Amino acid sequence: MAARRLPRSFFLRPTPEVARALLGQRLVHEQRIGGRVQRIAGIITETEAYCGETDLACHARAGRTKRTEPLYGPPGFTYVYFTYGNHWLLNFVTQPEGVPHAVLIRAVQPVEGLELIARRRKGRPARIWTDGPGKLAQAFGITGEHNRLSLTAPEAIIFVERGQPIQDALVRSGPRVGLGATPEPWLSKPWRYLATLPQNKEEITR
DNA sequence: ATGTTGATTGGCT
DNA sequence: GCCAATCAACATT
Numbered sequence: 001m002a003a004r005r006l007p008r009s010f011f012l013r014p015t016p017e018v019a020r021a022l023l024g025q026r027l028v029h030e031q032r033i034g035g036r037v038q039r040i041a042g043i044i045t046e047t048e049a050y051c052g053e054t055d056l057a058c059h060a061r062a063g064r065t066k067r068t069e070p071l072y073g074p075p076g077f078t079y080v081y082f083t084y085g086n087h088w089l090l091n092f093v094t095q096p097e098g099v100p101h102a103v104l105i106r107a108v109q110p111v112e113g114l115e116l117i118a119r120r121r122k123g124r125p126a127r128i129w130t131d132g133p134g135k136l137a138q139a140f141g142i143t144g145e146h147n148r149l150s151l152t153a154p155e156a157i158i159f160v161e162r163g164q165p166i167q168d169a170l171v172r173s174g175p176r177v178g179l180g181a182t183p184e185p186w187l188s189k190p191w192r193y194l195a196t197l198p199q200n201k202e203e204i205t206r
Numbered sequence: 207a208t209g210t211t212g213a214t215t216g217g218c219t
Numbered sequence: 220g221c222c223a224a225t226c227a228a229c230a231t232t
Binding site: 048050057058059081083084085086087089091104106124128132133134135176177178179180182 | 222225226
Binding site: 067081083 | 213214215216217219
């Protein structure tokens, strides 16, 4: 029995709500490698909400540019960008077309495609394979070519399957990470969400 | 265990 | 020219 994929409407709620609701869901990448489809999946354990032009931590603070264009598109699409000269970061666009919000996927717990993940994260211990946004993109083989892809189209290769809901007692929220000189109140908005899964206790203190 | 720093490239001012 | 929604290596406690 095929797992149910999250529909477009999932991404049409307030962005912090979407970020919270993504915890426990299953991120899937079905990638064609050498003629056959390789499936990689992980349970989402950490997210952050970025909330439009007025949120001075959000890329949309720069307005509509070539880079931020996907944020202005319809919900349920990827926004993948490159940063620090090294890393790709995966986001899901939320809110109606024209409203530039997104959720950054910061960490997952790998559950399928472990051999391929191990190869891509060669030499590192499994506990740090996918515990950061750049790391999970590397592990999942996500790059700029995966920008602006639909998560909900029948032919989608990156999508989210419904998983076990995470109860509030196992969810923590706090300020977003890596924002540098972002002014208040944006610097302290509690828009980072972390799930404490059984094998995920180390995420809390990271 | 915790803190500091260099790497490295594209986007934007 | 500046800086970035990070990572990993290395130093220090």
